Amino acid sequence: MFTKGNLFENYRKGAATIARSTIGKIRGTYDQLSRTEKKVAQLALDNPAVVSEMTIKELASATGVSTATISRFVKRMDYSNYREFTMALAHTAAEMTPQQNSFPELAEGDSLATIANKTFRFSINSLRATNEALNEDDLARAVIKIINAKTVAFFGLGGSAVAALDGYHKFLRTPLNVTYHPDYDIQLMQAARMTAQDCAIVISHSGRNHETLEIVRELKRNGVAIIVITSYSGSELAQAAAVTFLSLTDEVKYRSEGMYSLISQMTILDSLFMMTVLRSSSRTKPVLTRVRDVIEQTRYDS
Amino acid sequence: MFTKGNLFENYRKGAATIARSTIGKIRGTYDQLSRTEKKVAQLALDNPAVVSEMTIKELASATGVSTATISRFVKRMDYSNYREFTMALAHTAAEMTPQQNSFPELAEGDSLATIANKTFRFSINSLRATNEALNEDDLARAVIKIINAKTVAFFGLGGSAVAALDGYHKFLRTPLNVTYHPDYDIQLMQAARMTAQDCAIVISHSGRNHETLEIVRELKRNGVAIIVITSYSGSELAQAAAVTFLSLTDEVKYRSEGMYSLISQMTILDSLFMMTVLRSSSRTKPVLTRVRDVIEQTRYDS
DNA sequence: TATTATATGAAAAGAAGTTTCACATTTCAA
DNA sequence: TTGAAATGTGAAACTTCTTTTCATATAATA
Secondary structure, three states, X not given: OOOHHHHHHHHHHHHHHOXXXXXXXXXXXXXXXXXXXXXXXXXHHHOHHHHOOOOHHHHHHHHOOOHHHHHHHHHHOOOOOHHHHHHHHHHHHHHHOOOOOOOOOOOOOOOHHHHHHHXXXXXXXXHHHHHHHOOHHHHHHHHHHHHHOOOEEEEOOOOHHHHHHHHHHHHOOOOOOEXXXXXXXXXXXXXXXXXXOOEEEEEEOOOXXXXXXXXXXXXXXXXXXXXXXXXXXXXXXXHHOOEEEEOOOOOOOOOOOHHHHHHHHHHHHHHXXXXXXXXXXXXXXXXXXXXXHHHHHOOOOO | OOOHHHHHHHHHHHHHHOOOOHXXXXXXHHHXXXXXXXXXXHHHHHOHHHHOOOOHHHHHHHHOOOHHHHHHHHHHOXXXXXXXHHHXXXXXXXXXXHHXXXXXOOOOOXXXXXXXXXXXXXXXXXXXXXXXXXXXXXXXXXXXXXXXXXXXXXXXXXXXXXXXXHHHHHHOOOOOOEEOOXXXXXXXXXXXXXXXOOEEEEEEOOOOOHHHHHHHHHHHHOOOEEEEEEOOOOOHHHHHOOEEEEOOOOOOOOOOOHHXXXXXXXXXXHHHHHHHHHHHXXXXXXXXXXXXXXXXXXXXXX
């Protein structure tokens, strides 16, 4: 009977014997082949990808030889059957196709699928870059401030409103006292009401938006602990923060893609959320079961 | 009779439809599958390379189901026969770099940095899975509906409100007539006002939220073109849609992470946005400069 | 609870692939 | 040159693999 274990064993054994590429094998034995077998070999060399998808009958009629000859041919090539041969051929054919460029840029002839692929690739690259830029000290300081805050308020305008709303939404699932409102004036009033016991999470792509800076000045005046999520470490906003997290994109030259930094910002918030939950409740419940519970409870219900 | 010419034609035709990876396909239809079919799907997802080398009988005994069921399963996956399925599976297995596909789970001793790393990894995996499940036909149909719509309205409640807001925000940068309101009652009224000339983009993680379904029924009654973004292809919501996009996470068994599907949903919206902009304005300006301009214009200003 | 739809495996039917066998061609020694 | 041996080949028998049919079981629905 089949079990996972011996499946893998079989696979390993199989893989180990594939030392030479199929095409190499054919080339190597080519001139030892008979006249009819050469016809088969030639077609396989010319279009490995096509041949790999043919049945033995199709290949027979395509080359004008009998199926028997082909069956013998693949055995001579050291495959145990025709199926194994076509699989190996497909493998080599796939390897020969050129690998994609790791950095995508949208270009003229792009098909819809390509546009989508590049968009996803860009997002993934941004996440990777952002992740690499995180450091544990910052995370620790941020979590402490969040856990100990009387109130945690989210601030974000324009495009960053989405991230702020998301953060608010996530942290609603914790026992913390959280607040967010999309309107600028109300955000400003909220900032004015906060104290040194509170924590503010401010999200701004450029870090230069006037309204956001106004809010930060108000927060600072009140001694509120400020956690900033932005894409520019040099901005006035970043300077004012107790802790700054950077959302980055892979390539520096792309200077105007708040679009991609948004998901990085959200994933930073996600990380803060997970850390907060795991740390703040670690007295009450064993962690392992708790993680599941947390995820279950925090399910988005729509 | 077979000639070189029509061989290639056949091949091209075949290749064009392979927009979606096999694994993506399986993930995309996973929850529409029956109990036994899921066993087959699971094994194929877990060890695609191994399964791709098995005969239908071997796979049958490895999963404990009948060969008949497997044959039906591959047809449901849209392959014309078992052979084609294993070939495609081998293809994707070869393309997958095994290194990055290990799946992180939050565990007891995790340091803050580890929690953050795993969170990012999880997000990246979700994006990758979502990307693999996209197919070009769906993209094309969606873009056509969006471009030709009199009004494009976004719908999303609860956690998906964030994605809907984000979509609205993005498409505000296009010349299209867009609308979104966070409040359920207003969304319902909006749905009632729409006609067959309009397009609705409905976002819902589970696809089972009652309010969202109510909105969709209203939309359907009015003949509105519905584009759905959800995580469950089998949901009533997905059934009602003209086009459905799936936001997926890496592992099918983790069934409660609307958190990670959110950024996948947003990246799908991002893709639709880029495609819409590039396609709808292609008459007026040369594309290459336009891409830059678009990104520049769509800058998030906060 | 009766009825309809759906799911499933056993087995028949149908394809695909391999081996056998008879015949053709080539090689080579006498 | 000629006949025996060796090799190459395809038709057809045979085996193995895959698909379809059909009867039954199970779940969903009225």
